[in-house]
Amino acid sequence: MAGALKEKQLVRHVYAELQAVSCPLVEGLYLQEADGMLQLLCVPSQHRTDILAWICSSVNPNFANSKTMAVRSSGPDVLTKEIAGLGQELMLCRADDLDLIRGEASPHRQLLFLEQLLTLVPGCKKSAGNRLDQEMLLNELFTDENLPLLTQMLKPTLDPWPAHIKALRMGSKSSLKPSREEAADVAALLQLTQSTLQQLQSQCEFLSSEPQSPGVFSPSSLRVAACDLQLLMATFSHVFETDLRANCSRDAPSFSAEAEVFQRTHRLLLASITELEMLKEVSDASVSMTEEVNQLQTQPYYWSRGEKRKFSDQLEELTRRVQDLFPLLLSLDLGPKNPPNIS
Known part of the structure; x- marks a missing residue:
């Protein structure tokens, strides 16, 4: 009862x-009962074979070509063998599980096969229930027919190790002799190089790490300076012979006697420039003075009775006060008889 459930x-x-994967072969069926679904998926029929072929084509697009060849073939079991071969490649069944492909195996085994095959279809949501059964894979791996293959993998007849590794594994020391000889050659080469470097250091006194006092004459410094001077002289000699000798044989250039004219012209031009600059400064000063006068006449600068007033207004105010x-002053006989003319 539990198995049926x-x-x-x-x-x-x-x-x-x-x-969910939009299989066109189940569209429009609207099956609600589990018995009808079992009849569709677990009973041998052409419809069931087409569903399997569609799933295989979705998993492997190249399977469609194999399906076409199988349909054209005269053998009725060619498509079944193609599906079984794909199942073996996917490690879901063996190549001789033709009863599983035909629908002659137990329903539970067929449904597990379909479930595992559907997990490989692009767009199918894989859940925990859709994962491959690890125990089933291990049982498939350790079947009696696969044990010889595992034994051959663990103990291959063709030893892939190189010859010198084999010699080490067998305990032979013959392969170590070239290495020892090579090490001896390298040591001798290093010793020779070290002695050569020491000789060079003894010859080049300026490479010594001991600092020399500046007041003491250094023959090595003089030697270096002499070498530099020799190189410079050799370089100059080469340049003189190749580029400068042809130019040095020419006469000295003669200057024109009319150079005084250019000098006087230059002085006159300088004087003209100076006068123009002075005129420009005078013009700038005149413009500045005009602006100052305009500001005195138009802008308030003088305080009177708590407010700023313009110069003209201030002058008018002063004239009015004098006239008043x-x-x-006349009534007090303190001033002149004629009023002042303030204009």
């Missing part, structure tokens, strides 16, 4: 996965 749950799950004060 598990098969019904599994067939519903497989049928739902076929609908003059009659008062």
